[in-house]
Amino acid sequence: MAEAAVVLALGKLVTSFGVSSLRTYLEKEPARPPDLPYTAKHIERELDMIHHFLSQVGTKIYSNKVLEGWIVRVRKVAYRVEDITDEYSYNIALEHEKHFKRLIHKFFYPDAFHRIAVELKDIEEEIKHLSQLKRDYREMFNELLDNTSDSAHIHLLSSNGSPHAVKGDDIVGMKEDMELLGKWLDPKELDRTVISIWGFGGLGKTTQARKVYDWEKGMKSFDCYSWIAVSHNYNIDAILRQLIQELSEDQSKIPTDLDTMHRGKLNDELKEVLSNKKYLIVLDDVWDTRAFHELSDSLVDDKKGSRIIITTRNNDVASLAQEMYKMKLNPLGNDDAFELFCRRCFQKSNMECPSHLEELSRQIVNKCGGLPLAINAIGNVLAVQESKEIIWRRINNQFKCELEDNPGLDKVRSALSISFMYLPRHLKNCFLYCSMFPQDHIFNRELLIKLWIVEGFVTQRGHSTLEEVADGYFTELIQQSMMQLVEDDEIGRVVSCKMHDIVRELALSFSRKERFGLADISLETQKDDVRRLLVSNFDQVNQLIRSSMDLPRLRTFIAANRVANYQLLTLLISRCKYLAVLELRASPLDKIPENIGDLFNLRYLGLRRTRIKSLPRSIKRLSNLETLDLNSTNIERLPREVAKLKKLRHIFAEQLYDPEERQLRYFRGVKLPDDAFDLAQLQTLQTVEATKKSVKLLKYLPELRLLCVENVCRADCATLFSSLSNMNHLYDLVISANNLNEPLDFNAFNPKCTKLEKLTIRGCWDNETFWRPVFCEYGANIKYLTLTFCKNNTNPLPSISSSVPNLIFLSIRRGCWAEDIILRAGWFPQLRTLWLGKLELRKLIIEEGAIIRLEVLLLLSLPSLREVPKGLESLASLKKLNVTMQHPEFKVEWERDNWKTKLHHVQEIRL
Template structure:
């Protein structure tokens, strides 16, 4: 983890620009720049050093990591305390606290000077090591084409393709679609990583299965299950967090009554879950099915002793090689010179699909015989020295990662087991953590996205859901790989999980002062008054990130003096009754996400401007029904902000007499804005020149300026717009206009006349268009101009009854979704002639739309067009509710 520590330190050094600090801490500008140069030389050393020799320099890496951590702690602590000293040193210079503060500052200065010398000595050793290995191995060079240090720009690979388990798929499909009318339980059993979830996912996602069942739902149970969450997931709408389990069971039972359903309960560790939820599933003798995956035979047997277990077996040697070759080369042939060593590698993976897929991720990045031979050797050595052969093999996937990806992989272990991780959140967290190396041609968000795609292509991260434009929306990690990331993360002093359970009394928790990141798990009803660091180090605290997992009404926040160096505070999963004042003393924060009751806070405090490093601010209301709160107009004094997400929060407008005040900034760095009731005045719009994503909702007529939407054209960098009117305004604008660079447009309540949709057609880069409830007005949509770049079109709950379109109007369309358009008579036959169309989905529309979709499907099949997949989900029967 030396690489991540050095990159973070380099960024911290660049942020120390105050002349007094530079002079006192480093001895001057020249010395400051020299230290930064030495840090980057160490970064380059790690990037270029060959992985096969890495064990020889592990002690040097650890020494480098520890020195970088300690030096960064001293620098940041000094900067923070010196700012505090300036505020407190008024008249009484002899104040005891000020004298103590001076002494502490002096200790940090001495610590920095000592560590600068230490870094210099480490660099000397690194240079000697590099020269020694260079003399005997010419492979140390920065431009190696086969090196794994470059990031891939390929699209995310397919995660669910089955190889070697075709018979398993056929057997499960037969049981799911069999003629037995009573409720059938189908347990799938096998060791971790053998492919149980992949098998179940292929059954669940099959088109025939989707059309066969009225209701389908997937629930991941995992080791830290919560029965209430499992039950709420089975409902169309979530209940209150405090709703009793018995009430939820009744609601689920009523919702499923007389409906044919398929449920997958994935990764079940406890038969207790089944004992508590089984009464929620009615048996109406209509062919409903429940698939359960588990690695424990006794759990599967306890679920239903009458149901035969489907036990998944390890792959044989031929199947193992087929899977490895397919994951590395796809449909291409493996070169003959690699086939022998490739088969050896596949055989040594011992038939476990997960290990084969992960090792394939290594082999893809370097397809040379020498590299493959080294991987085969490493696998043999790992198996010989480790009782858990599979875990040992998987460890190679981490050890062989390029340095810039190691911290990103370890970070996946922060999230709960089987958690669907929002890619946007993950990227923002990576950026705030500081371990991403900046690129001259890309911003850090783009670098992070590139790293995520690289991890996906290496089969270390799963894509669980894609965006409408094909990008990654949610991702995850296999639980076995998560165990690996947690173990290595603890060893690398990268993060630690802390779990606190229910207690009837408030309590004070002490945890050791070791790890850089803390992940706090709390059970429902837990209440922690405070967290304190055990006094293993009285000088500095290493904590940089605090992330809370689960929880409800919990009064838990860090003690400011001990957590003053926090960069990341993610409290979105816990519920605070009010917004704590202590937050605004955490001046090093770069990422802040909180959920609190808006009813206690009519306006977000102006003190937010104290957070001068804050780049991401996310707030949420746990209840959703309180009135929106207003962000102080001081937010316009925070030019460093990149992402501002105020769910049910608005921004106070700049007053007329303040419009040209120099204290109010143009927010050049702001990329994401999610607010309600945004004043769409020219003055506001022009202060957001580089905004890329805007989501805005108007809850009432009084906040919406009739012609304000037309001012959006001045957002020249805007790529994503989500616009919603909750109420019909008094006067609709005569014409709508949108920024020319839009790539994704979502409209709801906008009431655009269908005859004026040419305004949307004219957007040259538009790839995704979502026309949601009341977004358009009129019953007939006749398209006369093409959508030149549109790939994804959704129409939901709009009053469209006639749609006239030709296939050449959509030259790039790949996906068409029509949902709950109950007045639409049919899908135009010309839709089937769109050469690029891959998916046509009809959900809960009338019979005319369904029949026309089936005709399109039959016509395309008769023309041998198997690329078009038609999905039809009928309207639920009246007895469903």
């Protein structure tokens, strides 16, 4: 978005051309144009004013062609600002190169900064012109901007209002949800109840609500009814007036001064109207919890069985309802989607698809991703087409273009575009960025937020780290239904998500329009403006090589599907000097060009799953590098040059040697350089090999949040845990011993403050470990605990349950400290997942009142387990039970005592 481009440009201006930081250089170098920082400051002020103007006009931009043309020019000048600030930073970097100063300083240096000064002056004039046009446009369109509210604009875009009829074929695949909604409206529950229906645009939230609303209205189950389309820019006074008018039994008693009543009087009037009434109110398309809270006090609860149905795209809004009354809509399954399509498309032929069109029809339906709105729309488009295979094949092949241009798909574009337009400003770049990745790509949260940060999309908030802020962005996109949840971790944090296919296509159309980035399309038409590029096939790679990487403004290069090669990498380094992101994971590379250090602007280097064995010495010149991903490479030791990268925040450098975890050291880390390793900003170090030197060096990394240490011997424990005690922000710790028989000693782990929530210990430990200070004082903070290869003499569960009482996830695998495990009453009241695996366990007893919130029980590879766990039936919250490789007698008892019936409440049982 243009506004986002302006924000990025402003950020670079501030950091690159700050007057105070530049004054020092000016005093040393009189050859440098003296007005350089002041010109930049003026540009900064003008861009700031443009930014505020863009914020003010909001979505009106999309309904005004002249204003939209002005936006195009703003975006281009913002990109020019980004280019010139990077050029400036590049020359500053060269200035610090000794050989540059010595050999060509006197020839090149004045010319370089003169060119920058001239370019800045030109940009300054362009921005002055844009600012003048802005003032002219504001006068010219003053009436339009004042009178056309965002909500009016959205009304034009959206057809989601209050539908007056719902066709029968619109509810294909919704039968179970409709029945559940009917039960929730049952009058047996007399308390006023809030019901929410939520999910992404186009899933049928309004359709379902309308169907139920019309049914109940026809049955006259309630005393009064009202349907309110709330939308994004709601007016509470107007909503209150509409409620009063629609819910009043006697219209003649509606006050004549209703249109002029103030808020307090309107609230009192609505309370009077609803007094002793059983009412049904639908609040359709609610975007903000405040809308409901501002109405809630007026919606009286006289214990008559009243119901309020909310439809929303936002999980926070949906959570206004109790969890038991939240309905999340999901895309239709393949069969339901095809049935809905046939009902729409083939009404003239008994809703049956002709055999010669079935394969094409299914392909088209699959591209709709289960969205009823899209399926209905494309069905309507095809219903008027001839039933000729050639016509349908053309529409199938041009589906992306049809989605963007076909008038019959306006409703689909509108429904999905509104979600994007009303995303908070800080999320729009993050969302567009996701569209660059291949269809059905699974986004790892940790990786994605690091990419957002190095792209400059994340701004500091208070005392939070950029990673914490970005984590909030990630959550917001899921809460707004813009991304689909794929997997949670063991303590409830989102691990991965994906983007709906149709959502991705529309996001790509915005991305192309905004010159944001390219993915999966030809470079010929936009190569001069390409700033971000993802390649996923060899044809694109060959095209890039043939063109000699003629992409002078490229900032981000991502290679998917293992398509990058050494020739391409060499061209990237030599021709794209402003690269900030270079992601080459799984590419067939066994070495890195020596001149990679020329990429002064590089902030992210991704070499995961490549075959490289070493990093070139020039890496020390990557002074802006923040993330270095070397996971699953052949690098065994970090070069000493890495210690010079003072902005590094994340180092990933581990290898999985034994996926089946048969040996203690199934992971390997890298060795740290023997020299100083004081990376004060480092937050992630995964994984390091413990040596006498490295455990000492760890004390110079006070900002670590995630640390994995392999090959720890007892003799080094005191030094290691002394270093760890200084890490006040440590959140996730993995400690692996160097042998099975020597216990780890946690006695020196005595932090003054810690945020430790996740702990993994591989190997045995002293029997008194969980009585050590770190667990006695801070054990209540730990939510995740994994213990493997633990050959302890005594049962540690009593001390763990006492010192670490708030565990959500507990895993004990490959241990041999007990043949019988008894979980006592009161133990682990917050535990959601218990995983016992590869133990010589004979018996598991669960006392009444133990693990009362357990949802997942995994009993894997327990060949000595002869009996079904005692007390298993008492786990009322259990949702999943998985038992594998148990003793044959276990299954005999299971079937004999009909345990499947006893555990009828458990949704998933695998035996």
